[in-house]
Every structure is written in C-alpha cells, then in structure tokens.
Amino acid sequence: MTRFVVRRFISMVLVLFAISVLTFLIFQAIPNGDPAARLAGRTSTPETVAAIRKTWGFDQPIYEQYVTTMKKIFTGDVISYAQQVNVLHEIKQDLPATLSLAIGAGIIWLALGILFGLLSAMRAGHFTDRALTVLALIGVSTPVFLLGAVALYFLAFKAGIFPNGGYVPLTQDPLQWLHHMILPWLVLSVLFIGIYSRVLRSNLLDTMNEDYVRTARAKGISERRVLLRHVLRNSLIPIVSLWSLDFAAVIGGAAILTESVFNLQGVGQYAATSIAQLDVPPVLVIVMFGAFFVVVLSAITDVIFALLDPRIRLTGR
Amino acid sequence: MSEPSTEHLLTVDELRVGFRTEDGLVQAVDGVSFDVDAGEVLAIVGESGCGKSVTGMTLLGLTRGPNARFGGRAVFDGCDLVGASDEQLRRIRGAEIAMVFQDPMTALNPVQRIGPQLAEQIRAHDDLGKDAALERARELLERVGIPRARDRLRAYPHELSGGMRQRTMIAMALSCDPRLLIADEPTTALDVTIQAQILEEVRRLRAETDAGVILITHDLGVVADVADRVVVMYAGQIVEAGTLDELFYDPQHPYTWGLLGSIARVDRPRPPRLPAILGTPPSLAAPPQGCRFRPRCPHRFAQCLELPALEARCGVPDHLDRCWLSAEEKREKRQVGGQIGLAPEERAA
Numbered sequence: 001m002t003r004f005v006v007r008r009f010i011s012m013v014l015v016l017f018a019i020s021v022l023t024f025l026i027f028q029a030i031p032n033g034d035p036a037a038r039l040a041g042r043t044s045t046p047e048t049v050a051a052i053r054k055t056w057g058f059d060q061p062i063y064e065q066y067v068t069t070m071k072k073i074f075t076g077d078v079i080s081y082a083q084q085v086n087v088l089h090e091i092k093q094d095l096p097a098t099l100s101l102a103i104g105a106g107i108i109w110l111a112l113g114i115l116f117g118l119l120s121a122m123r124a125g126h127f128t129d130r131a132l133t134v135l136a137l138i139g140v141s142t143p144v145f146l147l148g149a150v151a152l153y154f155l156a157f158k159a160g161i162f163p164n165g166g167y168v169p170l171t172q173d174p175l176q177w178l179h180h181m182i183l184p185w186l187v188l189s190v191l192f193i194g195i196y197s198r199v200l201r202s203n204l205l206d207t208m209n210e211d212y213v214r215t216a217r218a219k220g221i222s223e224r225r226v227l228l229r230h231v232l233r234n235s236l237i238p239i240v241s242l243w244s245l246d247f248a249a250v251i252g253g254a255a256i257l258t259e260s261v262f263n264l265q266g267v268g269q270y271a272a273t274s275i276a277q278l279d280v281p282p283v284l285v286i287v288m289f290g291a292f293f294v295v296v297l298s299a300i301t302d303v304i305f306a307l308l309d310p311r312i313r314l315t316g317r
Numbered sequence: 318m319s320e321p322s323t324e325h326l327l328t329v330d331e332l333r334v335g336f337r338t339e340d341g342l343v344q345a346v347d348g349v350s351f352d353v354d355a356g357e358v359l360a361i362v363g364e365s366g367c368g369k370s371v372t373g374m375t376l377l378g379l380t381r382g383p384n385a386r387f388g389g390r391a392v393f394d395g396c397d398l399v400g401a402s403d404e405q406l407r408r409i410r411g412a413e414i415a416m417v418f419q420d421p422m423t424a425l426n427p428v429q430r431i432g433p434q435l436a437e438q439i440r441a442h443d444d445l446g447k448d449a450a451l452e453r454a455r456e457l458l459e460r461v462g463i464p465r466a467r468d469r470l471r472a473y474p475h476e477l478s479g480g481m482r483q484r485t486m487i488a489m490a491l492s493c494d495p496r497l498l499i500a501d502e503p504t505t506a507l508d509v510t511i512q513a514q515i516l517e518e519v520r521r522l523r524a525e526t527d528a529g530v531i532l533i534t535h536d537l538g539v540v541a542d543v544a545d546r547v548v549v550m551y552a553g554q555i556v557e558a559g560t561l562d563e564l565f566y567d568p569q570h571p572y573t574w575g576l577l578g579s580i581a582r583v584d585r586p587r588p589p590r591l592p593a594i595l596g597t598p599p600s601l602a603a604p605p606q607g608c609r610f611r612p613r614c615p616h617r618f619a620q621c622l623e624l625p626a627l628e629a630r631c632g633v634p635d636h637l638d639r640c641w642l643s644a645e646e647k648r649e650k651r652q653v654g655g656q657i658g659l660a661p662e663e664r665a666a
Contacts, residue, residue, distance in 0.1 A: 220411030
C-alpha cells in the first residue's frame with residue numbers, strides 16, 4: 001500500500017509540473033499577450049512599458065520567469081496582472097460559491113442519474129425508456145449557457161420565481177442561499193444526468209445478462225434482491241469513479257459556464273474573466289488547483305474502486 | 318410382481334420452447350418428454366444447440382422472457398413448472414430444484430465473497446440469521462471437500478481454482494437439500510482430473526441422498542461414468558431414450574451411432590482420423606421436413622421424409638427411438654469397422 005501511495009504521489013507531482021509548464025507556455029504563445037503592455041494600461045509610453053517589464057521581471061528568460069512565478073505561487077504571494085490583487089486571496093473568496101455549486105449539483109445529478117438509468121433499464125424498450133432516452137439526449141446536447149440563459153429568462157426574469165443570478169453565502173442566509181442555488185444546480189446537473197443515466201442504463205442491461213445474475217435467480221432469491229444486490233450494485237461501480245472525477249473537475253472550475261451565466265462569482269467565473277483579460281497568474285493558479293483536485297480525487301477513486309471490485313486489487317496489499 | 322407405481326419426481330410432457338427472433342420463431346425445444354425418478358441420474362446428451370440446456374433452464378423458469386413461447390408441461394410435485402407463477406417458481410428454485418451451471422467463474426458474483434453468496438441462498442428459504450447461515454455454508458463447503466472451509470468463506474471467486482469454484486457451486490446447489498438437481502455441463506469448463514472429482518461428488522450425492530439428478534452434457538464419457546438413464550437430443554427433439562446399457566450396447570438411432578463412433582477409444586488401435594458426423598445441425602428456425610437427422614444420415618431412405626414418432630421399436634418397452642429402420646437393419650448398419658459407428662456417406666436414397 002505504501003508503495004502505491006508513493007508511486008501515485010510522484011506521478012501526481014510530475015503531472016502537476018507538466019501542467020504548470022504547459023499553461024505557462026500557452027500564455028507566452030498567445031498573441032497580444034504582452035503583460036507589460038496590459039499592466040501599463042491604455043495611455044502608456046514605451047518607457048512605462050519598459051519600466052514595468054523590468055520591475056515585473058518580464059525581461060527575464062522564460063524559464064526564469066517560470067521559476068519566479070512558481071515560487072510566488074507556493075509562497076502565496078501571487079499578484080494578478082490585471083487587478084493587482086493577491087490571487088490566492090481571491091480564490092479563497094470564490095471557493096464557497098464553487099463548492100456550493102459542486103456539492104449540491106453533484107448530489108442531484110448522482111441521485112437523478114441513477115434513478116433515471118434504473119428506470120430506463122427496467123423498462124427497456126418501452127415508452128418510459130424511450131422518453132427518458134430522449135430527455136437524456138436533450139440534456140447532453142443542450143449547451144449549458146443556453147439552458148442557463150433560458151432558465152434565467154423565463155423563471156427568474158419573467159416569472160420571478162427565482163432570483164436573477166448571484167450568490168448568497170450559506171452562513172449569511174441559508175434560505176436565500178438555497179433560493180439562489182436551485183437554478184444553477186439544476187442547469188449544471190442536466191448534462192450529467194443525461195450522461196450518467198445512459199451509462200448506468202447500458203451497464204445495467206449488460207449486467208442483467210451476466211451468468212451470475214442467472215445463478216442468483218436460480219437460487220430462489222426475490223427478484224428485487226436480484227436487481228438491487230447483484231445487478232445494481234455491480235453496475236454502479238464504474239459510475240462511482242465517473243462521479244468523483246466529474247465532481248473534482250467542477251470544484252476545479254469546470255463549471256465555468258454555469259458560474260458565469262448565473263454570476264456566482266466562483267472559481268470558474270474568476271478563471272473566465274482572467275482568461276478574457278489574458279491575466280496569467282490567476283489562470284495558472286486555478287489550472288493547477290483544478291489539476292491538483294482531479295489528480296488527488298482520481299487517486300482516491302482508484303482506491304475506492306479497488307475496495308468495490310476485489311478483482312483489481314493491487315498485489316501485496 | 319405388482320407394486321404401486323412410484324410417482325415420478327419430475328414428468329416432462331411434450332415440452333416446447335420457442336424464441337421469437339428477427340429470423341422468425343426458433344423452436345429450441347420441440348416436443349420433449351421424459352421422467353426423472355428420485356435417486357436416479359438422467360443424462361441429457363447432445364451437440365451444442367440441440368436444446369438440452371434450454372430444457373434444463375426452462376424447468377426452473379430461467380428462459381422466461383418477452384420473446385419466449387412455451388408449450389407442454391413439466392410436472393414436479395403436482396405443480397406444472399411451465400405455467401407456474403413467479404412466486405411459486407421462486408420458492409422452488411434453490412430449495413426443491415437446484416441448478417449447477419457450466420462455467421463457475423462467470424456463474425458466481427465476482428465482487429462478493431463466496432460465504433455470503435452461499436448464505437444468501439440459505440436465507441432465502443430458511444429463517445436463519447447471518448451467522449447461522451454462514452456456519453451452514455461452512456459445513457457445506459466441507460462436505461464438498463474444500464479444505465480450510467472457514468477461511469474460504471471470505472474468499473472471492475477469482476481467488477479459488479476452477480475445481481473449487483465448481484465445488485462451491487455444487488455446495489450452493491445442495492444447500493437447501495433439493496429433491497432435484499439439474500447440472501448443466503458441470504465439467505465442461507474444467508480439466509479432466511477435476512472432472513473426475515466433480516463426478517465423484519455427483520456419485521456421492523446419489524448415494525447419500527434421494528435426490529434425482531438431470532445431467533446435461535455432450536460428453537459420453539461423463540455419461541458412462543454416472544448416468545442411470547440417457548436421453549439423446551437432436552435439433553430440439555429426443556431421438557433416443559433408454560438405460561445406460563441399452564444406449565451403449567444396443568443403440569437404435571443413427572445419430573447415437575455417430576456419437577458413439579466418434580469417441581476416441583483407448584482400448585482400440587488409433588484410427589487415421591477421428592470419425593465425425595458429417596454436416597452440421599439444422600437451423601431451428603426452419604427444421605428439415607420429416608426426420609431431422611435425415612440430411613446427415615447415410616442410411617436415409619424414402620420414408621424418412623415423414624417424421625418418426627418416438628416409440629419403442631426394438632422390443633424393450635422403455636427403450637425409445639425415432640428411426641424408421643427395422644431393428645434388423647439397425648443391428649446390421651451400426652457395425653462399422655468392427656465397432657458401433659456411423660458409416661461414411663454412401664450414395665443413399
């Protein structure tokens with residue numbers, strides 16, 4: 001087990017390193033991305049730009065700039081180019097909104113995805129299945145920003161049932177928090193419910209034809225127990241690993257569109273605005289933060305997977 | 318001597334099982350009738366696709382589905398299994414009639430330990446607590462000869478060898494003392510040495526309990542080892558039925574001759590090539606007119622275009638077959654090269 005952990009840790013570090021380098025280089029390659037010019041502002045003279053370049057170290061060779069930036073990130077001293085504020089501080093402020101979105105939506109899409117997948121498989125070929133399939137396809141195909149905008153327009157703007165976007169911290173007002181989060185939760189979940197119900201449906205139908213399900217029936221146990229204890233339990237295993245990766249991604253800012261449409265001021269939205277301004281430090285930090293989450297959760301998922309499916313347990317437990 | 322006729326444990330009467338497919342109705346089992354008595358081993362023999370597994374599974378209602386069509390009856394303990402309700406079947410499965418399947422690796426739930434899998438069946442039929450059920454499971458494992466049974470309860474299927482897995486399946490099948498055991502190719506997925514051990518289990522079962530056994534197999538060696546009576550199936554129908562001795566020493570149907578002739582014999586000189594029955598089994602969606610073996614039979618003649626009924630034609634009341642040839646002709650034609658076999662194709666009628 002220790003060897004496993006050590007190996008994962010080393011590969012995690014390497015992955016994060018590679019991602020940081022890649023992100024850094026991408027920004028170097030973008031045209032019009034001269035940070036000195038951006039910092040200097042509209043009415044800048046070549047001298048101001050040159051001076052800024054010196055103070056900020058943009059005249060250093062790339063690898064040196066990289067090292068300096070990474071050092072700043074790890075000491076928590078990252079300043080964004082655009083706003084002159086501490087990036088880590090910003091992210092800490094934005095995190096609650098993203099966490100609220102991720103946890104709430106995560107629970108909803110897991111529960112409904114499993115429910116619809118189960119219904120579809122149990123009534124495979126009949127009307128319920130076909131209807132749910134169509135809904136799933138709509139869910140998967142509808143762009144989040146379209147769905148979010150439409151939802152906001154009809155349910156918030158026109159009907160006034162929900163607020164027009166924005167985020168209210170849980171600690172400040174739980175009811176308002178809930179009121180603001182419902183639409184974003186549903187909008188974000190739609191895509192995942194579509195995916196998960198299809199994956200589960202397919203797993204269930206495959207599992208139902210397995211020999212051990214036939215054996216279970218031949219043992220004379222109730223049909224319900226066959227379905228839950230044998231078919232569903234085994235079919236859920238891949239869903240678990242899917243879920244943890246998607247969840248990690250959302251925390252890392254993958255809900256960038258949802259957050260922006262609903263103006264939740266979360267990590268994703270911060271990333272969106274930073275990208276638009278070609279502001280490297282926040283983007284770099286958020287990317288690494290997201291990557292870190294995904295890598296850690298994927299390692300945890302592997303462990304959980306091994307617990308659930310003993311066939312793939314690593315040797316030398 | 319007059320004794321009251323003992324009631325058969327299981328009476329199958331004109332069983333029919335068809336499956337609706339895109340290519341039409343596939344009649345997997347087409348009018349199969351046989352009996353099984355307590356304490357007897359009945360072997361159902363045939364090639365892949367002859368309907369023997371479907372017959373076995375239908376007895377437990379495992380072939381039921383939206384595209385399955387059934388006919389005939391299978392009476393067990395006064396209850397017709399073909400028309401039984403789901404609840405009736407559930408109570409019978411695992412408790413009165415139990416089944417052992419072909420491939421123990423896929424027949425056991427791979428992510429569950431075998432102890433709980435055994436206990437699950439026990440608790441489905443008997444009111445036992447978890448620990449009591451596991452204790453009974455441990456006894457069962459010991460009974461089928463698995464060493465260190467207590468430790469093995471916590472093992473996963475993939476941690477056991479093939480032979481141990483099959484023994485576990487047998488233990489599971491025996492857990493509620495069934496009166497009828499259906500073994501569907503129990504040794505096919507195992508190597509020969511393990512095969513012998515498994516057959517030993519079946520023989521022990523027959524000796525120690527009163528259970529009837531239906532042994533489904535394509536291996537005549539296995540049949541010779543444990544069967545009391547044999548039924549030979551071809552293309553969904555029974556083509557010959559009789560006792561073990563009758564079948565091996567006085568076979569009446571050309572298909573049976575072919576099966577016997579294709580066995581490699583240790584006590585005879587090695588033939589240049591293994592005799593095989595030429596051709597392939599017919600499509601069950603469109604079976605041939607008349608005798609179904611006719612297209613592959615070197616002894617066919619005009620009458621074979623009419624399907625023979627399954628009757629006793631050789632003077633022994635319970636030795637049935639479906640062949641128009643006279644008893645004389647059969648005795649003559651089945652001798653090929655000094656032993657029983659199917660003659661190679663001559664230009665026949």
